[in-house]
Amino acid sequence: MPGRPLHKIQCESFTRGSKFTKQCKCKGYYQKTSKKYRCKFHGGASTGPKSIEGRIKAIRNLEKFKNKSDTELYEWIKSKKYAKDLS
Numbered sequence: 001m002p003g004r005p006l007h008k009i010q011c012e013s014f015t016r017g018s019k020f021t022k023q024c025k026c027k028g029y030y031q032k033t034s035k036k037y038r039c040k041f042h043g044g045a046s047t048g049p050k051s052i053e054g055r056i057k058a059i060r061n062l063e064k065f066k067n068k069s070d071t072e073l074y075e076w077i078k079s080k081k082y083a084k085d086l087s
């Protein structure tokens, strides 16, 4: 969430208490994934690294994969269920 807009940008979501008729009054931040403004309550969890390079970089920090080569890590990622939505 870098920077600060000149005017307050509201969260574009609706509150549950109003049965989704009233807009949330919190400050909204632009979300790259959904292309919408969402506050800290309506933003949801992080989706994690998307690209294959990002996945490898993240996995490298784990003890288990410390001394593995890039190709070995690539094979391990490809063997996982979520590998389908990667390139």
Ligand SMILES: [Zn+2]
Binding pocket: 011, 012, 013, 024, 025, 026, 038, 039, 040, 041, 042
């Ligand atoms: Zn909100």
